[in-house]
Amino acid sequence: xxxxHVLVVDDEADIRALIDEILSEEGYDVTVAxxxxxxxxxxxxxxxxxxxxxxxxxxxDGISLLREWSEPGDLDCPVVMxxxxxxVDTAVEATRLGAFDFVEKPLSLAKLxxxxxxxxxxxxxxAGSARSMLPSLLAPIGRSAVxxxxxxxxxxFSTNDLPVLFRGEPGSGRSAFCRYIHSMSSRxxxxxxxLLAASLTDSNAEEQLLGSEDGGDVHSGYFERAKNGTLIIxxxxxxxxxAQKLIMSVLEQGEFVRSGGQQPIKLQARVLATxxxxxxxxxxxxxxxxxxxSCLNSLSIKVPPLRxxxxxxxxxxxxxxxxxxxxxxxxxxxxxxxxQNRLRNYPWPDNVRELKSLVRRLLISNxxxxxSLEEVEGEISATSxxxxxxxxxxxxxxxxxxxxxxxxxxxxxxxxxxxxxxxGKLAQRVGMERTHLYRKLRxxxxxxxxxxxxxx
Numbered sequence: 001x002x003x004x005h006v007l008v009v010d011d012e013a014d015i016r017a018l019i020d021e022i023l024s025e026e027g028y029d030v031t032v033a034x035x036x037x038x039x040x041x042x043x044x045x046x047x048x049x050x051x052x053x054x055x056x057x058x059x060x061d062g063i064s065l066l067r068e069w070s071e072p073g074d075l076d077c078p079v080v081m082x083x084x085x086x087x088v089d090t091a092v093e094a095t096r097l098g099a100f101d102f103v104e105k106p107l108s109l110a111k112l113x114x115x116x117x118x119x120x121x122x123x124x125x126x127a128g129s130a131r132s133m134l135p136s137l138l139a140p141i142g143r144s145a146v147x148x149x150x151x152x153x154x155x156x157f158s159t160n161d162l163p164v165l166f167r168g169e170p171g172s173g174r175s176a177f178c179r180y181i182h183s184m185s186s187r188x189x190x191x192x193x194x195l196l197a198a199s200l201t202d203s204n205a206e207e208q209l210l211g212s213e214d215g216g217d218v219h220s221g222y223f224e225r226a227k228n229g230t231l232i233i234x235x236x237x238x239x240x241x242x243a244q245k246l247i248m249s250v251l252e253q254g255e256f257v258r259s260g261g262q263q264p265i266k267l268q269a270r271v272l273a274t275x276x277x278x279x280x281x282x283x284x285x286x287x288x289x290x291x292x293x294s295c296l297n298s299l300s301i302k303v304p305p306l307r308x309x310x311x312x313x314x315x316x317x318x319x320x321x322x323x324x325x326x327x328x329x330x331x332x333x334x335x336x337x338x339x340q341n342r343l344r345n346y347p348w349p350d351n352v353r354e355l356k357s358l359v360r361r362l363l364i365s366n367x368x369x370x371x372s373l374e375e376v377e378g379e380i381s382a383t384s385x386x387x388x389x390x391x392x393x394x395x396x397x398x399x400x401x402x403x404x405x406x407x408x409x410x411x412x413x414x415x416x417x418x419x420x421x422x423x424g425k426l427a428q429r430v431g432m433e434r435t436h437l438y439r440k441l442r443x444x445x446x447x448x449x450x451x452x453x454x455x456x
Contacts, residue, residue, distance in 0.1 A: 004049040004120050005029040009039040009065075010082065011057040015107070019052065022109055023116065036060035043069075048077050050119050052103070055083040055094075063093055070097045078119040082107070103326060110332030111325040140176050141319045142312035146304055150177075153301060158184035163251065163271045163296045167279065168303030171353030174274040175234055177303055182230040187270060190229030195222045197238035205243040209250070212259040223256055226269035233273040236292070237282045244289045247271075251295040271296065306348040306355065314340040316352065320359040330363040338373040346380055409444040416446065 006028050008019045016032040023030045031046060033039040036059055039051075055062040066079060075098045084105035094102070100119045103112055140151060157164055158181045166174040175194070182192050200208055211221030222231055233239075233247070250256045251271065255264040273296045275288075282288035306313070317335050325332045335343075348354055358379055362371050412430070419425040423441070427434040 003027055003029045005031070005046065006116065007031050007033065007039065007042055007046075007048045007051045009033045009036075009051065009057075009062070010054040011035055012054075015054075015105075018107070019112070022112070026113060028116070036065045039065060049123060050077055050116060051079045052116075053079055053081055055081055063097070066094060066097045066099060078123045080115055080119055106329065108325050108329050108332070111322060114322065114325075114332060140173055140180055141316050142309055143315060144309040144312045146309040147312060150301070150303070151180075154181050155184055157181060157299050157301070159186075160299065161270050162298040163273065164299040164301060165293070165297045166272065166274045166301050166303055167277055168274075169277050169305050169351055171351035172303045172305055173352045174303045175232065176352075177301065178230075178232045178272045178274065181272065182232075182270075185230070185270070187229050191226050192230050192232070193222055193226040193269075194232045194234055197233055197235045197243070200240055200243040202240050202242040205240060205246055206259050209243065209246050210256045210258050211261075213261045218258070221256075221258070223250060223267060223269055224258075224265060228268050229270070231269045231271050233271065233296075236273055236275040236296070237279055237288050239288075239292075244292050248289065248292045248295055306351045310344050310348075313344045313346075313355070316355055317343065317359060320356050321363065324356075324360055324363055328360070330360070333363055333367075333369055333371050335371045335376075336373060339371050339376045342373055342376055343380075405444060408440070409446060412441060412444065412446055416441075 006023055008016055008023075008030060010016050010019070010032075011034055013034070016034065020030045020032055031042050031048070033042050035057055039053075042048075043051075053062045053066060060068075062081060062083075066081070069075060069079075078100035079098065081094050081099050081102050082105060083102065100122065101115055103115055140147065142148075154177055164178075164181065166177055168174050179192065182188060195209075206212075207219065207221065209221045209223060211224050212219045236244075239247070246256075250267055254267050256267065257264055275293070276282070279288060279293065283290050283293065306316075314335070317340060321333065321335075324330050343355075343358075350357075358376075361379060362375060365375070367375070412426070415430055416423075416426050419429055423437060424434060427437045430437070432440070
């Protein structure tokens with residue numbers, strides 16, 4: 001079988017030489033080009049299985065060259081973009097033109113080889129499979145029905161300019177979906193501005209949100225900086241009262257006036273917001289204005305916790321290995337099948353954020369190339385929290401007796417609450433004799449006396 005032929009396009013001679021040497025040693029047939037002209041000539045004379053294309057080159061840049069090659073129709077081979085200064089804008093454009101993936105500079109050789117192998121393998125599969133992946137800078141990962149439906153809903157909402165409220169647990173990727181909806185929208189080339197709600201106080205909210213002016217000295221606020229683009233308000237429940245009042249006013253009136261100014265400025269930003277899954281409690285307690293939520297809730301998306309689409313965990317693990325190897329120059333490692341299976345059955349109380357942190361720690365350990373089940377067990381046992389709700393507890397890490405006790409305790413506590421603390425009613429609900437139930441509650445340390453009268 002003939003060796004795969006790779007075209008390397010980069011204006012830096014030392015980069016071309018390094019990639020040529022590495023790929024040649026791995027058995028690939030390599031052709032190099034120093035600019036767009038040489039790349040065009042090479043493609044005219046040869047058929048390639050893969051192109052590694054630098055974005056930033058003098059003359060014709062990589063994105064323009066990719067557009068030129070893709071205009072006649074589908075690219076005849078996968079193209080991997082290389083850049084030391086990748087941005088969401090370039091990622092969006094390259095994706096639309098058919099790029100397979102990105103490799104960031106300085107190059108991680110392990111990641112480079114892994115990406116080359118993956119791209120060539122994908123090109124040998126049925127038509128369309130090599131183009132199925134959006135660059136890692138953009139698309140939330142997962143092939144499950146849950147994530148597929150969620151991506152389709154976000155893509156549908158991207159054609160609209162109404163506010164969107166993303167609800168979900170911390171760490172579930174709400175902000176990633178905000179960035180994704182921006183990248184898919186007609187505003188993708190305009191600014192994407194993120195406001196961390198906790199950074200505002202009652203004293204600085206007006207200037208930070210609306211901006212200020214004093215004579216000819218103008219300071220643009222968040223709404224103005226996101227002009228024609230998208231403003232993400234990250235975590236509504238962290239907003240101070242003054243910020244909530246101002247944001248609601250701007251959304252209702254569609255305009256604002258800078259502090260110290262006179263002229264109304266039209267709101268030209270689309271507003272996306274994230275909020276905790278239990279935001280109803282914040283509204284009931286008066287910490288979050290119900291009217292503000294109504295203003296932002298024109299369109300609403302629930303981002304599920306990772307435990308709801310656990311079948312995507314292996315793909316997420318591989319995704320973050322690639323991303324962290326590339327972005328942080330960490331050694332490349334693979335998760336064993338046993339390790340992946342264990343993590344599919346882990347409850348991920350801190351969701352995708354916890355998964356990314358776990359991958360980083362395991363890569364940094366710099367042990368054998370394969371990540372073992374034992375390594376994974378050591379990491380997740382060190383971070384387990386026993387006072388989490390049952391659904392977030394890692395019962396598989398416990399001996400059978402202890403796991404059973406934790407389940408029974410959580411189960412009976414919840415059922416007792418539903419029975420208004422009445423043990424007699426609880427006995428009927430769970431199908432236990434009352435005397436036996438009293439002994440069980442005491443042995444598990446369930447305080448049934450303070451939950452209610454304990455009678456019928």
